[in-house]
Amino acid sequence: ALQVMTIQEAGLLFFMIPHMNTRAFVLCSNPYEMDIEKIVLWNREQLAEECGLSLVQVKRLTASLKKKQV
Structure with missing residues (x-):
């Protein structure tokens, strides 16, 4: 996957x-939270x-990554 990605x-x-x-x-403010209800x-x-x-x-980068299935 790294070969098809831009820097x-x-x-x-x-x-x-x-x-x-x-x-x-998911992306969040509190990545170590174990209680799913408390994830921000x-x-x-x-x-x-x-x-x-x-x-x-x-938006451009996330769309491109999604299109490349990364």
Whole structure:
């Protein structure tokens, strides 16, 4: 999968890893929360804010990653 990704896509993906809750497999503010009801989910706006990208960039990169099935 890394061969088909751009450096920007890889950067976003690697930024998201520490924010993944491995119990629910979602991006969130509290990735170590075990109670699914207490997980604070992120949307693309929050992802953009946290990683310092514009919303347009995040939408483009996430759409591209989804299209590439990454």
